[in-house]
Every structure is written in C-alpha cells, then in structure tokens.
Amino acid sequence: MPRLYHLIRLCLTAVLLAMFVARPAAADVGMVPNFTADCHAATAQERRVDQMLTRAAWTCSEADWRSDVPAVWLRFDSAGWEKDRLPVEFFSRTARFESISFYAVDTDGTIRTRHMTESAGTPVPFGPVFTMPLPPITRDTAMLLVRVEAPHSVPLLTEARISHDHTRTQWPHVNLLLLALVMGMLVLPLLFDISFFLVLRERFVVIHAAMVSAMMVYILTAGGLITTLVTLPIAVLAVLAPLSYAIGGGLSALFLLNFLERGAQSRLMRRITLWGGWFTMIVPGFMALQLDATQPFDDVGYFITYLPFIGIITAALLEALVRGSRSARFLAVAWAPIIIASVERLLRGLGWHVAPQSFDHLLYIAVGIEVVVISLAIADRFFALRHERDAALSEARKLEQLSTRDSLTGLMNRRAIEARFEELIAQGFDTFALVDLDRFKAINDLHGHQMGDAALVACADAIRGGSDRDTIAVRLGGEEFVVLLRGERSLERAEALRQAIPMRIAQVVPGLDLPVTASMGVIMLADADRHQMKFSEFYARADALMYEAKASGRNRLAYERLTVFSPPPKAGRRRAA
The missing domain is CATH 3.30.70.270 (Reverse transcriptase/Diguanylate cyclase domain)
Incomplete structure (x- = not known):
C-alpha cells in the first residue's frame, strides 16, 4: 500500500506539471487578440460572399460552434492588424474538410479570392496543424472571410488562425520536447511487454503491447510529431489520430477484462466490458474515418459514442475495487488522469467550451502516465503470477513425489x-x-x-x-x-x-x-x-x-x-x- 500511495502522489504531481506546461503558449497569447476569428456563422445552404456581407447572422462569441452543417464562415476583422505586418497565412488544427475559400474584402468593395481543396493544405512539420496561403492582403483590406466546406471537426473552426509569419504556426520547442518525452515513456513499456511475454505467456501482455502501439500512433499523429519524420496528407493525419485513439480505448477495455484477477468482475460486468471494448473500436472507429456521407454527424457521433466507454470503464473499475482487486488499484491510478483529460477533450470537441491547442498536452501526458503505471501493474502482476506458478509447480512436484515415492521409506515405488x-x-x-x-x-x-x-x-x-x-x-x-x-x-x-x-x-x-x-x-x-x-x-x-x-x-x-x-x-x- 505505501508503494501505491507513492505512485498516486507521483501521478498527481505529473498531472499538475502537465497543467502547467499546457498553459497557452506565448505564441497563442500573442495571436489571440489579433489573429483569431472575430465572428463565425454556420450556413445550412449555399451562400455567396455578398450575402454574408449583408444578410449573415454572425455569432461574435465562443458559443454555437457547429461542424454538422454544409459550410461554416469565419470573419477576421482588420481593426487590430498592424499595417506593416499583414496576414499572409491561414492555419488550423489538422482535420478533414472538403475545401476552404478565402475572400479578402477591401474597403472599396474589391474582393480577392482563393479556393483550395483539402489536398492543397500543407502539414506543419512541428505541430498538429496545417497551413494555406491567403489571397493578397493590403492595407485597404477591411476583413477576411473564410468559408470552410463540410468540416468534420469543431476544433478545426475554433482553433483557426491567420498569421503574418509562417514560423508562428509551429509549436514551441518545449512542446516538441514534451511530446518526445511522452513517446519515450511509451517505448519503454513496449519493450517491457516484449520481455514479459517471453517469460509470461499471458494474453493481457499482448493486448497491452497493442494498446501502447495505438497510443504511440495517436501521439505521433494528433501531436504532429510524425510530420518531423515524414510528410503525410491531411486526410491521413486527420483519420489516424482519432482512429488510433478509438482502437486504443477499445483495447484498454479488453486489457481490463484479461488483466483483473478472477472474481474481480461479475459475469454481467465481464460481458459488458467485452462488448464495450469492441463497440468502442468499431463505432467511434467508424466515425473516425470521417467519410463524406457521415459529415453531418461523425464529429458529434465520435464523441457521443465514447460516453458509454467511459461509463463502462468507470463502473468496471469501481466494481473491481469494491471486490478488493489489487490490479484495479493500479488501473484506477493509471486511468483517472486519462478519463479526466478525455472528458475535457470531448467537451472541447463538441464545442461546449473553447481552449487553446496546448490543452492537448493534458491528454498526451495522461496517456504517458497511463501506460507507465499499467506497466508497473503488469510487473506487479508478473511477480504475483510467478509466485503463484512457483507455488503450483512446487505443489505439483510434491504430488508427483507422492505418486512416485513410497510414503514410509521415501524410496521410489x-x-x-x-x-x-x-x-x-x-x-x-x-x-x-x-x-x-x-x-x-x-x-x-x-x-x-x-x-x-x-x-x-x-x-x-x-x-x-x-x-x-x-x-x-x-x-x-x-x-x-x-x-x-x-x-x-x-x-x-x-x-x-x-x-x-x-x-x-x-x-x-x-x-x-x-x-x-x-x-x-x-x-x-x-x-x-x-x-x-x-x-x-x-x-x-x-x-x-x-x-x-x-x-x-x-x-x-x-x-x-x-x-x-x-x-x-x-x-x-x-x-x-
């Protein structure tokens, strides 16, 4: 128990550190008053730019963000732009969409247009973002209108920025170092899993290795770290991140099912956990594909269908803790941070609250904490199982000796x-x-x-x-x-x-x-x-x-x-x- 309490203190300290690191970066703070969208509008039907200038119902607050409509308009007013540092580039979170159109509107009514498809976006080599060049912006430009067609993600809209310097679209180096640290935290448990499996041929070790692999893919793609190694299309990056997270989540339910001791779950809870794991991999996994046909509902559907998974995992852990499971204590410590961070990401994905991109660090670090603590749990279970097997082998040897030895003289029979x-x-x-x-x-x-x-x-x-x-x-x-x-x-x-x-x-x-x-x-x-x-x-x-x-x-x-x-x-x- 003292070891467990020490582990809990360590995890809480790591979460607090994550919250400190996840504060809005200096670049975000500098861009907030000048380069975020001043207003936004969701349109259920085709609208021209002149209609948006005259009859649009703009929402100039952080409320009512939607991604289930054919198009969303963003308006960037020039009131705060510096005349000698005019915007030249648009960037936002990597996500799927059909196309983005830019309209630079001058004070005399002149409009300069640029239309770009999803494939024309350029992933930034240091961050989970992509960029697109803007039409020429002059000192006479009054506003910039951006039309995002068929968006699949609310953060694609809420985190949209324009910048006068392309280097400001990249993450600070401290964020990259943090992601690299988390990746290192994931590599070690993967090596441990391989070592454990060579000695302990248990199914939960294989499932944990697959779960760690899925989380590594998620960190690489959602964190944008993979773009430092290879250039992938926006569509691939946008799908791999949520898909790997759905697979990792489903595998975690299967891991719990195989890792807990016998008697830690009732028969009904075991069935619910099993079906919850497969449901999470299949249903949210399908939503993660972000197909054209599912655009009206896949963003909301992805997050909503995660709610049963969170409920099942929480209920399964509580039942196992009540039944006195030692393994459940480790899992509770491992999964508490990631459940909290996932709920925050879910609320942000649904548009219920807006937060800077750096809040993603909470989830990344929670993932790192989870796999490390679970690796400790596997090590603990490894020694427990080895002790049980040694005792069983000793008992088997005794029984064998009883069956092959004369009980009176000790000679062979x-x-x-x-x-x-x-x-x-x-x-x-x-x-x-x-x-x-x-x-x-x-x-x-x-x-x-x-x-x-x-x-x-x-x-x-x-x-x-x-x-x-x-x-x-x-x-x-x-x-x-x-x-x-x-x-x-x-x-x-x-x-x-x-x-x-x-x-x-x-x-x-x-x-x-x-x-x-x-x-x-x-x-x-x-x-x-x-x-x-x-x-x-x-x-x-x-x-x-x-x-x-x-x-x-x-x-x-x-x-x-x-x-x-x-x-x-x-x-x-x-x-x-």
Missing part, C-alpha cells in the same frame, strides 16, 4: 520404477536384485506394526546406497525391495547391501528377539541395452531366484548371469516368509 525401467536399462543398470526380509510377518505379530515399519525404514536405509549414483533402491510393497546396480562388482555390492540389512535393523530397532535377515535373488544380464526386457520379466526371474535362496535356508543370495534372456521356469510353489 513400483509405479515409478516401471515407468523408468527402460531408461535405466539403457543407462547401464544391468543388475536386478530382489530383496525380501525373512520371517517379517513374525515381527508384526510379536512386536506390532509400528516396530515392523521401523524395520522397513531401517532396511531401506541399508540398501539406499547413500550418494552412490550407480545404485537405485525401490520398495515394491510389504517387505519386498528391488535394488538396481550398474558398474563393476555389482554382485559383490549387492551382497554387501544384503548383509548390511540385519546390522542396520539391529542398530535402529532395539528389542527384537532375533536378527532380521534378508534373502536376495539377483539377475545380471550382459549387454542389457541390446535386449527389450520388461520389468515384469526381470521381476519374475529374480523372484524365482529369491525363493531358491529362501528354500536353501534363507539369509543368502542366489544369482544368475544371463547372456540371452529366457523366460523363467514355471514352478508352482507357496510363498515362503
């Missing part, structure tokens, strides 16, 4: 040795010794099963072989054991292990009336790796030899050295104790 038998034969374990304790039933009958179990454990310790990698001991069940040996003098080593059994039992199990001996049947097979022998065949042959040893008086070894394996002789006999 029959299931384990049968599964590995061919592999062990190939590794050179060519001596198979079957061990059976003599008269073991009497120990259980006279001294109880607890002492009998102690004797079995002592027997297992005697034949285990210590750290000898050429000896493997197995408990088959009851008082019966198998010892596999490889290397030189395997028969002598097997006999030494058999003789160690009575001494070990007498040492650790006091109170027995007689020493506990063992009988052993041993099979030694030359070139064992050349034969396809099963465990059951070895066992049957060794079992026959072991009973020969018992029939000969017990406490001894019977062995057979085979060069060609043959089935054991069939003999019906009772099992000796």
Whole structure:
C-alpha cells in the first residue's frame, strides 16, 4: 500500500506539471487578440460572399460552434492588424474538410479570392496543424472571410488562425520536447511487454503491447510529431489520430477484462466490458474515418459514442475495487488522469467550451502516465503470477513425489520404477536384485506394526546406497525391495547391501528377539541395452531366484548371469516368509 500511495502522489504531481506546461503558449497569447476569428456563422445552404456581407447572422462569441452543417464562415476583422505586418497565412488544427475559400474584402468593395481543396493544405512539420496561403492582403483590406466546406471537426473552426509569419504556426520547442518525452515513456513499456511475454505467456501482455502501439500512433499523429519524420496528407493525419485513439480505448477495455484477477468482475460486468471494448473500436472507429456521407454527424457521433466507454470503464473499475482487486488499484491510478483529460477533450470537441491547442498536452501526458503505471501493474502482476506458478509447480512436484515415492521409506515405488525401467536399462543398470526380509510377518505379530515399519525404514536405509549414483533402491510393497546396480562388482555390492540389512535393523530397532535377515535373488544380464526386457520379466526371474535362496535356508543370495534372456521356469510353489 505505501508503494501505491507513492505512485498516486507521483501521478498527481505529473498531472499538475502537465497543467502547467499546457498553459497557452506565448505564441497563442500573442495571436489571440489579433489573429483569431472575430465572428463565425454556420450556413445550412449555399451562400455567396455578398450575402454574408449583408444578410449573415454572425455569432461574435465562443458559443454555437457547429461542424454538422454544409459550410461554416469565419470573419477576421482588420481593426487590430498592424499595417506593416499583414496576414499572409491561414492555419488550423489538422482535420478533414472538403475545401476552404478565402475572400479578402477591401474597403472599396474589391474582393480577392482563393479556393483550395483539402489536398492543397500543407502539414506543419512541428505541430498538429496545417497551413494555406491567403489571397493578397493590403492595407485597404477591411476583413477576411473564410468559408470552410463540410468540416468534420469543431476544433478545426475554433482553433483557426491567420498569421503574418509562417514560423508562428509551429509549436514551441518545449512542446516538441514534451511530446518526445511522452513517446519515450511509451517505448519503454513496449519493450517491457516484449520481455514479459517471453517469460509470461499471458494474453493481457499482448493486448497491452497493442494498446501502447495505438497510443504511440495517436501521439505521433494528433501531436504532429510524425510530420518531423515524414510528410503525410491531411486526410491521413486527420483519420489516424482519432482512429488510433478509438482502437486504443477499445483495447484498454479488453486489457481490463484479461488483466483483473478472477472474481474481480461479475459475469454481467465481464460481458459488458467485452462488448464495450469492441463497440468502442468499431463505432467511434467508424466515425473516425470521417467519410463524406457521415459529415453531418461523425464529429458529434465520435464523441457521443465514447460516453458509454467511459461509463463502462468507470463502473468496471469501481466494481473491481469494491471486490478488493489489487490490479484495479493500479488501473484506477493509471486511468483517472486519462478519463479526466478525455472528458475535457470531448467537451472541447463538441464545442461546449473553447481552449487553446496546448490543452492537448493534458491528454498526451495522461496517456504517458497511463501506460507507465499499467506497466508497473503488469510487473506487479508478473511477480504475483510467478509466485503463484512457483507455488503450483512446487505443489505439483510434491504430488508427483507422492505418486512416485513410497510414503514410509521415501524410496521410489513400483509405479515409478516401471515407468523408468527402460531408461535405466539403457543407462547401464544391468543388475536386478530382489530383496525380501525373512520371517517379517513374525515381527508384526510379536512386536506390532509400528516396530515392523521401523524395520522397513531401517532396511531401506541399508540398501539406499547413500550418494552412490550407480545404485537405485525401490520398495515394491510389504517387505519386498528391488535394488538396481550398474558398474563393476555389482554382485559383490549387492551382497554387501544384503548383509548390511540385519546390522542396520539391529542398530535402529532395539528389542527384537532375533536378527532380521534378508534373502536376495539377483539377475545380471550382459549387454542389457541390446535386449527389450520388461520389468515384469526381470521381476519374475529374480523372484524365482529369491525363493531358491529362501528354500536353501534363507539369509543368502542366489544369482544368475544371463547372456540371452529366457523366460523363467514355471514352478508352482507357496510363498515362503
């Protein structure tokens, strides 16, 4: 929790810094009284310039901006122009439109006209704006009228400017440095995602990488940073920015769906989040294309269809927080700034309030904060999942050990040795010794099963072989054991292990009336790796030899050295104790 509070303080500090940086730049302040449109008018039908001069209903305030009409007129009055610094260039936010017509109206009624299509606009290499040259402006010019046909964006109109110096259309270098910093903040999480995915094959890592990529495209296009690298048409820049933002928004919903812990969302909320993500990518994404047929409604539609997404994300986070989700805490910190900045951008896009272009920095920095904090969340989840997986692997190893180890002695059991038998034969374990304790039933009958179990454990310790990698001991069940040996003098080593059994039992199990001996049947097979022998065949042959040893008086070894394996002789006999 202290780490989370520190992260929250860091994010709030970054937002405050963003608000400070996002204040209107000096160039904006200098242009506001002289180079913004004094009045504007939306026309639902074709109007000539003379009609706009005589019968137009101009709105000379920052209200009633519309982009859902065939054309919008802007009026720049010359009252504040400096006579030796007359406007020569028009510029505004990069957005789609059909054409822009300029009318320089002199005091004597002379009108100089220039008509330019969307493709004639020139993107500025340092900012999300485009420029167009004005018709000649003279000292006798009374006003400049600008007719924007089929505009697709309110900011295209509200942020329109005219300037006497083309360099004033470029962003200050501090803004470019800020955008470059945000891009750097996005590159690092992308690299982290690649690294995390190599270790943690989780879907949410891939979704986050795609989300970061979409946000990088948005920063490059909406911030105008891409124009420093490559020249793209206005139509491409105008579509890529909102489209990438819609895709990034939809991916964030899918990321939330896959990133939250199990139980952090109800089944209904999971469905709503899933459909909300796809809806955001499809519907606002379609509006972002700004087709000619959708011009009357795509600007408003783009922002309005974002409202369900904001509501769904907020509701999903609140539900996850109420359910105690740790991941939701990170997401709340990451997405609070971007939700606030998105709402501000939405209100500005709908024309409900007017703000300088530098307010876009709020959204850019919020995007940077979001991906960095979510990268921290992914790292936190990575370590949590790794811990869970390590615990699961440890538990699986324990279960595997329980299934392949004898619970009393800790030796491998029959299931384990049968599964590995061919592999062990190939590794050179060519001596198979079957061990059976003599008269073991009497120990259980006279001294109880607890002492009998102690004797079995002592027997297992005697034949285990210590750290000898050429000896493997197995408990088959009851008082019966198998010892596999490889290397030189395997028969002598097997006999030494058999003789160690009575001494070990007498040492650790006091109170027995007689020493506990063992009988052993041993099979030694030359070139064992050349034969396809099963465990059951070895066992049957060794079992026959072991009973020969018992029939000969017990406490001894019977062995057979085979060069060609043959089935054991069939003999019906009772099992000796």
